[in-house]
Amino acid sequence: MVYSSEISRRNPGLFLFLIDQSRSMSHKLGGTLRSKSQEAADAINRQIYELIYRCTKSDGVRDYFDIGIIGYGAVSDTADSLLKDETIVPISKLAENPLRMEKRTEKISDPDGNEVETEFEFPVWFEPVANSNTPMVKGLKLAREWLDDWLAEHHDSYPPVVINISDGAATDGDPLEVAKSIISMSSMDGNVLFWNCHLSELKGQTPVAFPADTTVLPATEKFATQLFEMSSELPESFLNLAQERALDVQPGSRAYVFNAGLDELLELLDIGTRAPTENLQ
């Protein structure tokens, strides 16, 4: 049985996020008032926060996960780690070393139903950038190097989950071959899971979430099909999770959303990171 390894401090899981930092990411995300780069950065920072929350115990943050973040396109034809002087790091290290802290407020209720506005600190690990072209192939090659090193030391671990967020086609060649080589990498528990989220900038665009074939994708958008081919098939545990949330998935559905708005981006990140945390020990 695959995708069933217990995730523990001895056998941590890995989440690797890839973010497009090309200039077009400065355009507003469809249906929102903020840019795609801002929404994507906020969503990933929030997802890391959620992962830290799940790993936090009385004795501190337990290293159930390793995390890596790669940005591509901040500098022309360049991909690099977004964590200063680090590649893949244990999650406790992220918890202890955010780039900065933001003050945020939320309302919580006491047992009598009185709402109390409380201030809390929200960490930020990387800032949004939208600057140059889309060297996705370089980003994927860097991810492959990191995955190769990580898998060499984690044969028995839950397979790495790679989540790529982009708004367009690669400008440095065809990423399909590198993506397929990433998907073919594996631990004893199964192949690397490669997720793709394509962000939309047009309000009212219909998102296509977790397609099982390419006929539902717009035929005019070549990279829509390319990203489909670059995405893993959803394993059963992820399918079950998506079905519990009444999402339209079926065997063969890909880990992929095309024309995602903010809701779809958040849903993809949540499902992509939620199923492995069910295996926490």
Added chain:
Amino acid sequence: MSKLGNSEADCEDSFNSNVRTLRYAVADGASSSLFSDVWARAITETTVFGTQDFFTDPGKFIMNMIQKARLVWYEHINWQSLPWFHKNKAIAGSHSTLLGIQFQKEPSGYSYSTFAVGDTVLFKLQPDGTYESFPLSSPEQFNNTPSLVWSGKGHPIPVNVRMIPPKTVWASGTFNASQHLFIATDAVAKWLMEYGKFQEVRNLMYDKEKLRRYFTGEINSKRMRNDDLTLVILSLK
């Protein structure tokens, strides 16, 4: 004992007893919430040392117990000095199962009153090896969402707030020198129901290391779930 792979300090179960009030309590702190070990200790302590009596007013006993336990829990945590990741999670409060039992001397042995919140189980073992259990009676009844005693929210919600009583079930019975009582947290309780090895465990109860090795073997052979384990055996001499 702690879940395999964790240190003893990581254990979130708690056992407490008071021979003066003849009360015993076992709690299994939920690993999904923070400071559940502190909460588990607070509720076992206030259960066995509380001034209220199980027998006279069970409902009042529970409310009194969780209010005192909240005070102990709240004051134990140094809210101001917590790092952000502790502070942001601790506000949600802590959760734990709880099973308490109080004995009363009778002419022919003891009577007892017991309550449970969640899946910590009391077994009454008869001399012929048959048993009754409370509050669960079969392995299928264990799941990932047992009822839990909640501490209430943490700082900045103040310590003195109205507490929500947990979903509590009560039972009573008699206990004599031919019987044994086992109180077990969920992993051991489920295993006892599935494999019935009460006698094997009783034989090892005075040798903690042998019992630890025995349970480790059961976990490694996948017969028992890898979890914090607490087992209390009570008998009359």
